[in-house]
Amino acid sequence: MSSIAIIGAGLSGATAAQKLVAAGHTVSLFDKGRGPGGRMSTRLVETALGQVRFDHGAQFFTARSPAFIDQVQAWTGAGACAPWAGHLVKIDADGKAAPLGGDTRYCGVGGMSSVVKAHLAGLNVTFGAQVTAIEGAPKAWQLRLSDDATAGPFERVLIAVPAEQTAALIGPWVPDLAAEAEAVKSAPCWAAMAVFDRPLETGFDGARLETGPLSWMARENSKPGRAGPEAWILHGSPDWSRTHLEAPQEVVAQMLLDALARHADLPAPIALSAHRWRYAQIETPVGTGFGLSEDLGLGVCGDWRLGPRIEFAYRSGAALADAIMA
Ligand SMILES: Cc1cc2nc3c(=O)[nH]c(=O)nc-3n(C[C@H](O)[C@H](O)[C@H](O)COP(=O)(O)OP(=O)(O)OC[C@H]3O[C@@H](n4cnc5c(N)ncnc54)[C@H](O)[C@@H]3O)c2cc1C
Secondary structure, three states: OOEEEEEOOOHHHHHHHHHHHHOOOEEEEEEOOOOOOHHHOEEEEEEOOEEEEEEOOOOOEOOOOHHHHHHHHHHHHOOOEEEOOOOEEEEOOOOOEEEOOOOOOEEEOOOOHHHHHHHOOOOEEEEOOOEEEEEEEOOEEEEEEOOOOEEEEEOEEEEOOOHHHHHHHHOOOOHHHHHHHHHOOEEEEEEEEEEEOOOOOOOOOEEEEOOOOEEEEEEHHHOOOOOOOEEEEEEEOHHHHHHOOOOOHHHHHHHHHHHHOOOOOOOOOOEEEEEEEEEEEEOOOOOOOOEEEOOOOEEEOOHHHOOOOHHHHHHHHHHHHHHHHO
């Protein structure tokens, strides 16, 4: 059994950690974020009408593979996620709405981060720890942190961060894996968060849009376990977000609010903000579940291996752990 460091405590890193700990390995997770979630984070917004919990990244997930279906059942049983009963539609280029259909969509109860938090339960995680380099030698790796401290030694290091950040960490040691990560392209996403003092009469709780600035909008207070005032998350489309990538967040928030106004009569928001995801959704995944150099004890996983979905992040982390345990 070995000591393993995992850089990144999003769902892929948490999944790899769970499996490795269950098999008897000693695992330490390091994440630069302030709390659990990664791109499944929940943003808390305080308003005069109460607190709002926004899923400003991932909105929901579906479950198709047997292992992930089992996992979702376990999270559901533990109260970490639940099916979203909201009325969801797709809106075409002519503005016509039709039911979205498809598989059951699950959300974290009280926020998407509940799922990652549940998955990290019992694990050794250090938040606020940004890893800037992997140093040392095989079987005695050290992590260099942004405050110049080090952590280690570890026999293995697994990297479970977005592709763009993976390349720099793995590059000095496994150039082939760095080249795979560098070839991955991700779309950005501007997310606006708006709170109102009365319900909006949209006729839906969530909508996927074919054209225009918005690709997705949803009533956060229709999701499982959300209390508080009327709150809408507005996602800019990949093209729109790219065009406005460097615009000030107040300007972006107002533009996305104006786009929402095409679908409902809006009162003035009581809170309005925006968050920029520079690397939101994978456009060109590698196509294999993980990368691993057995000799060096260095591996990589994350949604960028398989595709832009929570289920793929889970499967990638699980596949890397399975390969190490094989
Ligand atoms: C706007 C948006 C909407 C989305 N919508 C959906 C959706 O509706 N359905 C769906 O299935 N998926 C959706 N996704 C995709 C989904 O969120 C991801 O596929 C999934 O969360 C990826 O998990 P991960 O563990 O691979 O990466 P992440 O969640 O990004 O986790 C990586 C972690 O690494 C940490 N980290 C990064 N660099 C370092 C470093 N140097 N040192 C230490 N820690 C580091 C980060 O803080 C983060 O916690 C969406 C994503 C976004 C951004």
